[in-house]
Amino acid sequence: MLEVIGLECRRGDRRLFSGLDLVLGPGTLLHVRGRNGSGKTTLLRTLCGLFTPDAGEVRWRGESIRTLAEDYRRELLYCGHLNGIKSDLTGLENLAIAARLDGDPVGSDAVWQALARIGLRGFEDLPTRMLSQGQKRRVALARLILSRARLWVLDEPFTALDVEAVALLQGLIAEHLAGGGLVVLTTHQEVPLTSGQVARLDLGG
Numbered sequence: 143m144l145e146v147i148g149l150e151c152r153r154g155d156r157r158l159f160s161g162l163d164l165v166l167g168p169g170t171l172l173h174v175r176g177r178n179g180s181g182k183t184t185l186l187r188t189l190c191g192l193f194t195p196d197a198g199e200v201r202w203r204g205e206s207i208r209t210l211a212e213d214y215r216r217e218l219l220y221c222g223h224l225n226g227i228k229s230d231l232t233g234l235e236n237l238a239i240a241a242r243l244d245g246d247p248v249g250s251d252a253v254w255q256a257l258a259r260i261g262l263r264g265f266e267d268l269p270t271r272m273l274s275q276g277q278k279r280r281v282a283l284a285r286l287i288l289s290r291a292r293l294w295v296l297d298e299p300f301t302a303l304d305v306e307a308v309a310l311l312q313g314l315i316a317e318h319l320a321g322g323g324l325v326v327l328t329t330h331q332e333v334p335l336t337s338g339q340v341a342r343l344d345l346g347g
């Protein structure tokens with residue numbers, strides 16, 4: 143379903159990776175590992191079509207993501223390590239806007255429920271700049287509850303999360319995989335990744 147063919151990415155005069163081939167099917171999680179600077183974020187952004195590779199191609203359902211453009215983006219949820227939330231907006235506003243931008247508007251009940259499930263009951267109406275790092279990350283991760291995207295691409299999703307939130311996120315990932323979803327993630331932590339099939343990719347030799 144997600145295919146990578148002969149992918150090469152350079153930054154400046156450094157070749158981060160080349161000749162990278164991958165196939166990821168439904169219910170599969172790809173754990174991308176590697177030291178700082180090995181190219182994990184670059185690979186994730188390339189899989190999302192946010193960075194143009196120097197060679198090779200990313201395909202979704204057999205078609206180039208360049209050709210699919212919006213049709214691919216609708217099936218994709220990217221959560222980068224900067225969270226992608228607006229600090230002047232509340233958790234409620236951030237989630238409602240993110241869902242609309244994803245082309246998948248949701249009702250306010252669903253947004254309240256998502257924030258409650260992610261452990262932010264009582265913090266829904268605060269501008270997110272007033273939240274702790276872990277709470278901001280929880281707002282970003284609440285998008286996973288609301289999204290109907292088939293492919294989740296998550297850059298360091300466990301960073302700043304406490305034990306309870308790590309377990310919550312693991313549960314969300316497990317549910318997504320059980321429903322035939324795909325997940326690509328990076329993490330430096332040794333987090334047991336439950337259920338589904340887990341593939342590992344080590345960058346940087």
Ligand SMILES: Nc1ncnc2c1ncn2[C@@H]1O[C@H](COP(=O)(O)OP(=O)(O)OP(=O)(O)O)[C@@H](O)[C@H]1O
Nearest residue numbers: 153154156158176177178179180181182183184185
């Ligand atoms: N915009 C940029 N311009 C030039 N070089 C860049 C740019 N962004 C990243 N790089 C370089 O590309 C290399 C890979 O960066 P990347 O962020 O993909 O690594 P990473 O494996 O995700 O690292 P980390 O574990 O620290 O998050 C680094 O050496 C970095 O300096």
